[in-house]
Amino acid sequence: MKFVKYFFIVIGVILLTLVAIGIFKTDYQSKASIEIEAPQHQVFAVYNNPLLYKHWMTNYQGFEQLEGQMNELGNKHRLKFTTGSGEITTINQTLAQFKPNELISYNYENQWLEGTSKTTFTDTGNGTTKIDLRLDYTGRGIVQNSLLFLLSSTIDQGHQHNLEQLKSLIEDSKPEGLEYTTE
Template identity: 45%
Template sequence: MKVLKYGFIFIGTLFMVLVAIGIFKRNFESNSSVTIDAPVEQVFAVYNNPLLLNHWVAEFHSIENISGSLNEVGSQWQMNYQSAEGTPIKMQHTLTSYIANQQVGYDYSNEWLTGTTLVTFEGSDNESTIVTMNQQYSGKGIVQNAILFLIQGSIEEVNQSNLEQLKKLIESTHPDKLQDDDEIVL
């Protein structure tokens, strides 16, 4: 009986801690960076090409235009992902800043989170480019914030892995020779 009592106390305490985290920890941040051995113009072109996203973005499935044109500030896009378990995930993106060969910024949201991403491109010389991604995000409720608190390390790992995949794509291939394998609706 004591084991059951202490078990309930432990579970109750754990629940209260998660609720407190969800209430008080509302904003999260992720920073990732990679140096790519290619000129900034090439890196920016590959990063900004929607037909190449499936080659470097984890679980990416497709992109759909909602309004506006490619690279137009204010344009809206739906990014469709498919989790490893096969669950579809949809994310609405609104382009908030675009300076060719320098930066891309966008707001994003779905049913359980909202966020902002700014990706900058800095040519360190004619041979390499530093790509830096800064994300700020928040859950849309207490439960979502508690979950984000628990998985924030995984989010940062995925972002870093995506940038590493971008690096691998650019350094090991010629972008003009890549072909689209997935359906992209623009």
């Protein structure tokens, strides 16, 4: 009987801790970066091409243009991904900043979270391009914030993994063949 009592006390403390985290910890940040052996304009073009997302974004399922034109500030689109349980989840993005070959920034949201992403592309001067990705986000409630707290290192690893897949895609292929133009 004492075991059951202590078991429920421990479970209660864990749940209260998660609720407290969900209330007080609401802002999260994820960063990832990588250097790719290719010119800046080619890295940017591959990164910014929705037709190539399936080759480097984990669990990517689709892209849907909602409003505006590609690379036009304020344009909106929806990305679709599969979750660990095999369900489809979406994230809506609105282009907030765009400087060709240098910067792409989105505001994004779905049923679980909202935030901003900023990706910068820097020519290192030695034939490589450095990508820096930063995401600032918050959950849409106490439960979501608690889950984001528990998953934050997994989220960081996921973004880094995607950049590593992008690096492989570019370096193992002919980037000029992957380039996307909006002409």
